[in-house]
Amino acid sequence: xxxxxxxxxxxxxxxxxxxxxxxxxxILAAQQQNAKNKINHLYNELxxxxxxxxxxxxxxxxxxxxxxxxxAGGESGAELGAVAAYFLVFSVAIVxxxxxxxxxxxxxxxxxxxKGFQKFSNNxxxxxxxxxxxxxxxxxxxxxxxxxxxxxxxxxxGKQLVCVHVNHGLLRKGEPEQVVEVFRNQMDANLIYVDxxxxxxxxxxxxxxxxxxxxxxxAEFIRVFEEEARKLEGIEFLAxxxxxxxxxxxxxxxxxxxxxxLPEDLHFELVEPLKLLFKDEVRVVGxxxxxPDGMIYRQPFPxxxxxxxxxxxxxxxxxxxxxxSDAILREEFAKNGLEGKVWQYFTVIPDFRSVGVKGGKRSxxxxxxxxxxxxxxxxxxxxxxxxxxxxxxxxxxITKEVPGVNRVCFDLTPKPTGTxxxx
Numbered sequence: 001x002x003x004x005x006x007x008x009x010x011x012x013x014x015x016x017x018x019x020x021x022x023x024x025x026x027i028l029a030a031q032q033q034n035a036k037n038k039i040n041h042l043y044n045e046l047x048x049x050x051x052x053x054x055x056x057x058x059x060x061x062x063x064x065x066x067x068x069x070x071x072a073g074g075e076s077g078a079e080l081g082a083v084a085a086y087f088l089v090f091s092v093a094i095v096x097x098x099x100x101x102x103x104x105x106x107x108x109x110x111x112x113x114x115k116g117f118q119k120f121s122n123n124x125x126x127x128x129x130x131x132x133x134x135x136x137x138x139x140x141x142x143x144x145x146x147x148x149x150x151x152x153x154x155x156x157x158g159k160q161l162v163c164v165h166v167n168h169g170l171l172r173k174g175e176p177e178q179v180v181e182v183f184r185n186q187m188d189a190n191l192i193y194v195d196x197x198x199x200x201x202x203x204x205x206x207x208x209x210x211x212x213x214x215x216x217x218x219a220e221f222i223r224v225f226e227e228e229a230r231k232l233e234g235i236e237f238l239a240x241x242x243x244x245x246x247x248x249x250x251x252x253x254x255x256x257x258x259x260x261x262l263p264e265d266l267h268f269e270l271v272e273p274l275k276l277l278f279k280d281e282v283r284v285v286g287x288x289x290x291x292p293d294g295m296i297y298r299q300p301f302p303x304x305x306x307x308x309x310x311x312x313x314x315x316x317x318x319x320x321x322x323x324x325s326d327a328i329l330r331e332e333f334a335k336n337g338l339e340g341k342v343w344q345y346f347t348v349i350p351d352f353r354s355v356g357v358k359g360g361k362r363s364x365x366x367x368x369x370x371x372x373x374x375x376x377x378x379x380x381x382x383x384x385x386x387x388x389x390x391x392x393x394x395x396x397x398i399t400k401e402v403p404g405v406n407r408v409c410f411d412l413t414p415k416p417t418g419t420x421x422x423x
Contacts, residue, residue, distance in 0.1 A: 145241030170305030312351030356406030
């Protein structure tokens with residue numbers, strides 16, 4: 001039986017009396033398109049629902065097998081519980097990413113998700129029946145990675161997830177308030193806010209070496225979570241927004257606070273559902289979970305925060321200068337249509353000063369370094385071609401509005417040779 005598309009072409013040709021109106025190339029293209037539509041239809045109506053049911057059956061059997069060990073307690077039960085939790089939650093992320101890649105090539109007019117996806121989603125997240133006796137704590141920074149993990153786990157286990165947002169004094173301007181607004185007020189998350197500014201800055205006082213700073217921040221984070229866990233009951237797992245570039249770079253490039261910076265005497269089992277995904281894939285998962293674009297596509301922010309942008313030993317006055325200059329840069333990029341276009345942009349202040357002139361008098365103040373790069377996976381990066389007039393305007397604002405600054409520079413180094421962050 002001939003394809004519908006070919007029949008349509010021949011019918012049109014017969015009506016006009018031009019049997020040879022269509023070339024062999026046009027007929028072949030129509031045949032290929034029709035075959036593609038049939039394959040998509042087969043996947044949409046048959047393969048995906050069957051795969052859905054098979055996966056759900058596997059998960060259900062795993063639940064029945066593992067539950068007795070979890071309830072039995074003991075070391076073996078905890079280990080099996082950790083394996084089950086990691087496997088199931090991570091599977092959600094992988095499947096969502098795979099489905100999103102499929103639907104990008106869907107035929108015109110098709111619904112965004114194949115039929116059966118919502119059922120698959122609900123079934124997969126039914127893992128909460130297995131995890132009803134286990135408490136989870138999430139290190140929620142408000143960045144893309146931890147926010148996606150939060151959305152994933154909130155859908156999976158709801159209020160069993162305790163999100164802990166630690167204000168270590170190294171966040172961007174207005175960020176703690178935004179995290180509380182989005183997760184507590186909009187997403188109804190079980191959120192605990194911890195003000196630990198003095199605690200972290202006191203620990204970091206006088207520390208110059210970047211790796212040591214990252215390890216101090218990572219270890220202190222864990223201690224805060226342990227203290228919060230002791231105030232609650234049944235917290236056995238710590239969820240983190242670790243992604244694959246974090247793991248790759250921690251092997252010989254730099255320690256990430258949630259990888260190389262973790263203490264050896266960790267009292268939690270780690271759950272890292274995004275640890276094998278790159279940043280672009282994490283955004284796909286976040287989109288599939290229904291997070292707003294403003295959160296999914298916001299620029300990345302390192303776990304150690306401004307602590308790796310206040311170079312060398314951190315001082316409170318220089319840290320505040322980084323925070324204020326970064327706010328100006330973000331504001332100007334948003335005004336000039338670069339927000340969302342540029343992958344990551346921020347300011348850095350090194351631990352040295354330069355001579356300048358202010359108000360007709362000699363000044364001896366810090367330089368601010370601007371960084372703006374584009375990348376997809378954070379493994380390589382190119383420098384954004386920021387209009388020179390905008391750079392001049394940003395320079396004028398920073399030197400006038402940020403105390404202690406008399407010079408602005410622009411970093412032209414791609415990755416490699418330079419990493420995206422300076423420390």
